[in-house]
Amino acid sequence: MNRRLCTLLLSLVVLWTVGAGAARADEGKRVHNAMQIVFSPSMTYPFCTIGAVGTDKYGHRIAISAGHCIRDAAYADREIHDDVAPVYDRADTGFGPIGYVRYFKDPEGSQTGHPTKDYMIIELVPQVTLSSQGPYLKQTGVLKVPGGTASPNAPGPALDTERLLATGANELVVSGQTGVWFGTVMDNTGGIYRSAAANLTGDSGGPAVWHVPGSELPSQDNGFQASGPWAGITKAITLSFPPFEYTSSANILADLRARDAAAPKGVYGAGFEVTTNP
Template identity: 70%
Template sequence: MIRRLCGLALALALTAAAGAGTAQAETRTGQDTPGKRVYNGMQIAFGPDAPNLFCTIGAVGTDDHQRHIAISAGHCLGDPGKKYADREIPENVAPVYHRQDIGYGPIGYVRYFKDPEGSQTGHATKDYMVIELLPQVTLSSQGPYLKQTGEVKYPQGPVSPNALKPALDNERLLTTGNNEIITSGQTGVWYGTVMNNDNGIYRAPAPNKAGDSGGPVIWHVPGTDLPSQANNFQAAGPWAGITKAITLQLPPFNYTSSANILADLRAREAADPAHNIFGAGFEVTANP
């Protein structure tokens, strides 16, 4: 099922990538003002001079070290020299800006992004990015259209290919044909049935376009309201993933599951001698 709610024409899914190795932090006076709100659906740029090379935040919250964290798509950054991809990045070499408020300065810094390993649409199962947000920003669960209520837990679902054993409930995948996801982006808010699950990459007839990569996906909790004109196109539900790509398969719109992201974060934390991986133990903020 698909509904066009307030959409425009579709475009290519893959956003142009900014170079991680060349990004430089800048000090702006806006950072001295506390309380800037960061939320799912916020458009982000990776350099003050390139606002048209942008992606979108999929979820914000905290990790198990109580750091402020945002999740987006790994393919939003490129690293031809393989200097920063696939490792923790404690250096502030890849600042992240609110696209509509570049003058504020960086709202955070990329701490990890997965190399696509030759894919034009991001890594097959681990296409995500971890951003450490500045401690003075205010985290919000309320995006322009979607309010996120924790993370989806689906104990009856198949296990993410990235999960350790035993898998946690939030590392299990939505089954196809009987689950709907709701997404939002530049063309509005959409929903559709999960028609295919390929190792934790969902395909659904819920459109996305260039720049939406990394943006929010929630699970439609059965019995709750779908977005419509009657509720100003708003919806609430647990975080279920992020926007990934448009491909030639049908339906063409691809989404990386939250289960794949959370499972990989936990696996990388378990393998780290210091058990200090940015984003591990991620939980969506409960702040309104």
């Protein structure tokens, strides 16, 4: 089972952060879904991918990726207020950090003990511009499923954003290294969607949107573009069929709300909304 784990040594990252302190203040650098990210400017492989970009209820500028992209037991499963874990655009590490990791699930927990909570919260720096438009996918808000089955992470009563897509009648459209793919949600175990929509190692954390019935699917005729509300992030390639797993946005948003309610000062990412910036 390929779980695509990236190793992050935070002690080394701190040194790299000091060295990158004079990062270019290129205002307007666009950060968007499907942007590939790394955690050291000297290591552009392995890498992960951004799944969604927006803001939280506290006004923080947020990007979301997969929790299993980082391994460091000293920082897992807690808020990281210090800038010890920078995140770089893989295609432009010279810019300096585009943001800093504020929370991630321990990879062992994410893949075994906490399979429904495999996510990472990144606070973006002021020098970047948030965008809802990735190379292939335009995200039109956050998926809401009125009356659907609640995520197992949802406090009661669950919000519409914390409810899950039904299997067999819904499609995911995903974006990664090999372009854009779509496939029916064939299984939903604990808010982890299984679909034939393909991904590769490095696509972890990348975007998945819901195919709105009646809207165009990506094709050569429309430049392989698609739009829809954010529905989740790439999680894993497994030995099951179909092999591709996606952590639902419902799971992530529900866990953020539950953690926020338990934290005296709140948590980064709570109340996340996808940016409306083009």
